[in-house]
Amino acid sequence: MGEFDLIARYFTRPTPRAALGVGDDCALLQPKPGTQLAISSDMLVEDRHFFSDADPFALGHKALAVNLSDLAACAATPLAFTLALALPRADDAWLAPFSRGLLALADAHGCELIGGDTTQGPLNICITVFGEVPVIRGKSQALLRAGARAGDEVYVSGTLGDARLALDALRGRLKLPAGVLAQARQRLERPEPRVALGQALRGVASAAIDVSDGLLGDLRHILQASGVGATIDTSIAMNLLAASAHPDWAEGIISLENQLTCVLAGGDDYELAFTAPAAARAAVQAAARQAGTPVTRIGHITAAPGLQLMDQQGNALTGNFSSFDHFA
Amino acid sequence: MGEFDLIARYFTRPTPRAALGVGDDCALLQPKPGTQLAISSDMLVEDRHFFSDADPFALGHKALAVNLSDLAACAATPLAFTLALALPRADDAWLAPFSRGLLALADAHGCELIGGDTTQGPLNICITVFGEVPVIRGKSQALLRAGARAGDEVYVSGTLGDARLALDALRGRLKLPAGVLAQARQRLERPEPRVALGQALRGVASAAIDVSDGLLGDLRHILQASGVGATIDTSIAMNLLAASAHPDWAEGIISLENQLTCVLAGGDDYELAFTAPAAARAAVQAAARQAGTPVTRIGHITAAPGLQLMDQQGNALTGNFSSFDHFA
Known part of the structure; x- marks a missing residue:
């Protein structure tokens, strides 16, 4: 199978929304008047982002999911x-399920494969993704990192830390009951990007980021961009590990400190961390309901810089919860 | 040096034209009303597209050049x-010249690095590049592969085959005089994308493609997309090898058949192959002058499908001039 057969067989699809899809020197997009194009690129590398024996269907899903996130x-709104794909060889047994996983998620979000x-x-x-953001009366509706203000509240969507928990188990660093591992592994391999929630938070949230490197590290990007600090209630955050609510979970499977590390610094979560004014609490919950994605309030923004972790009694916690850095 | 330092040091620049550049979850572009966005991705892999000891400045240049092409x-028009960059390690001795080569070409074309x-x-x-194409009275001004018509003439810009000649010499398959190798190597390592010519050909050319895999193979994409054939005069094409005009060139350095193979199937040329109606000859030459890029008429489009090669006497040539296929 040659290069052009490969593209024709696995990656050429109708693109009714794009002006021109796969098959020329460039693809053509014609954005709607009064919109901005949001663009992001993510590259996934074997042995770094996934195991070499990773299920290709799940990998196709995840490669697009991290970009949609x-x-x-x-x-x-995904468009x-x-x-761009580097492959050791053109192998149908890999390409067929990879393209199915990729395109199933693309179809679910109306996101067209237009080139590569x-x-x-x-x-x-390497995937580069394009989305549309409305511009209303000259103001972009994009949620950026720089919009958090003192007094805003800090939220995260869904659950956190399970991808890291699964990764530690798969690397043999801890043992999990089979049911717990299966559930956690689903989070590692099949993340669901919070696309509907992001759109529902337009005009409601003040800043947002997706949690890919770990909650605290990603939150720090918001704090830095906004010139503010934050206080996080770890007793609430701690319970965001979905595994700890699984029927087969038992105390002592991992230490409480490791549980907190998974939640605060796990990475690969693809949830949204965001801030919103205290007056917008009801609007945040309405957005969460509309998107079908639960959100949890875990702290608030402070004028003083720095990230404070508090326990249930309001005492400051110390601890080194570093997030992921590809070159550290 | 961590990941974020690396991005800040080498790849964060002002982006006055983009609505938002490097440093958030997405970049934001706001295309001008009445334009389409042209999008293309190219991935360069070590040992496949370049030698592992390649000069990083030249590599930075080439990685963007092939996309601009x-x-x-x-x-x-580049925007x-x-x-997206996978690196074995964060190495200043490589990153500094790589980013300089990349950004020098980007600046020359007013093309902003907005994310990755x-x-x-x-x-x-892996680079994904964005350009702007005007839409005039509802008609896109993009040059596509599908526009060639019987009777159109076939042109190529600049010179062809020197990159392949240099590659063969660097791989030890043939010996070249030092001056010839230096000139040919420049074509391999520092291709100049024909951006000005492409824009000058709006409304003049009927179809276009950039020559990356070899003239005949790339021309076949135009023929296939347009449902036509072509006849190419090899006695004209043959002289497009710039090396053959070098003062140190001598007959017998390579066989005439190998010379023709370099020109017709060499690859890595990044010239434009395009078609235009016979009535547009003067307009084509005016576009070439405006862009400062010479173009050569090498044949014509036929209603009958297939690609015929003719010698100076008009006799049909046979020969297997396959172009490059990454998985063949």
Whole structure:
């Protein structure tokens, strides 16, 4: 199978919304008047972002999911994406399920594959995704990192830490009951980008980011961009580990400190962390209901810089919850 | 040096034209009303697209040049690009010249680096580039592959085959005089995308493609998309090898058949192959002058499908001039 057969067989699809899809030197998009185009790129590398024996269907899903998650964090509506793929060889047993996983998620979000590149090389998946953000009376509705203000409240969507828990178990660093591992592994391999929530938070949230490197590290990007600090209630955050609510979970499977590390610094969560004014509490909950995604208030923004962790009694916690850095 | 320092040090620049550049979950572009966005992605892999000891400045240049070449082939004006980079390690001695080569070409074309990704992994450079194409009275001014008509004439810009000649010499398959190799190597390592020519050909050319895999293979994409054939005069094409005009060139350095193979199937040329009606000859030459890029008429489009090669006497040539396929 040659390069062009490969593209035709697995990656060429009708693109009714794009002006031109796969098959020319460029794809063409014609954004609606009064909109901005939101653009994000993510690259997934074998042994770094996934195991070499990873299920290709799940990998196709995840490669697009992590990109859609960036659109979600900007409150953008997905439009289209390009796929650049380096493959050791053109292998139907891998390409067929990979493209099915990729395109199933694309279809679920109305996101069209409009172009890309294929080449021979160590497995590398690079997706660039395009979304649409309305501009209303000259003001972009994109949610940025820089909008948090003192007094705002801090929220996260869904659950946190289970992807890290699964990763630690798969690496043999801890043992989990089979049912717990299966559930956690689903979070690691099949993250669901919070696209509907991002859009529902337009005009409600003041700042947002997607949690990819770990909650605290990603939250720090909001604090830095906004020039503020935050206080986080760890007794609430702690319970965001979905595994700890699983029927087969038992105390002592991991230490409480490790549980907190999974939640605060786990990474690979693809939830949204966001801030909103205290007056917007009801609007935040309405957005969460509309999107079908629960959100939890875990703290508040302070004028003083820095990130404070508090326990249930309001005492400051110390601890080194570093987030993921590809070159640290 | 961590991931965020690396991005800040080498890849964060002012982006006066983009609504939002590097540093949030997405970048934001606001296309001008009445324009389409042209989008293309190219991935460069070590040992496949470049030698592992490649000069990083030249590599930065080339990684963007091959993408700009796709914009040129669609007659788009460069706007912005994203860079996804997998690196074995964060190494200043490599990153500094790489980013200088990349951004020098970006500046020359007013193309802003607006986002991307960095990760640890085998060296892989994936760029997605964005350009603008006007839409006039509802008609896109993009040059596509599908517009060639019987009777149109076939042109190529600049010179062809020197990149392949240099590659063969660097791989030890042939010996070249030092001056010839230096000139040919420049074509391999520092291709100049024909961006000005592409734009000048709006409304003049009927179809276009950039020559990346080899003239004949790329021309076949135009023929296939347009449902036509072509006849190419090899006695004209043959002289497009710039090396053959070098003062140190001598007959017998390579066989005439190999010379023709370099020109017709060499690849890595990043010239434009395009078609235009016979009535547009003067307009084509005016566009070439305006862009400062010479173009050569090498044949014509036929209603009958297939690609015929003719020698100076008008006799049909046979020969297997396959172009590059990453998985063949």
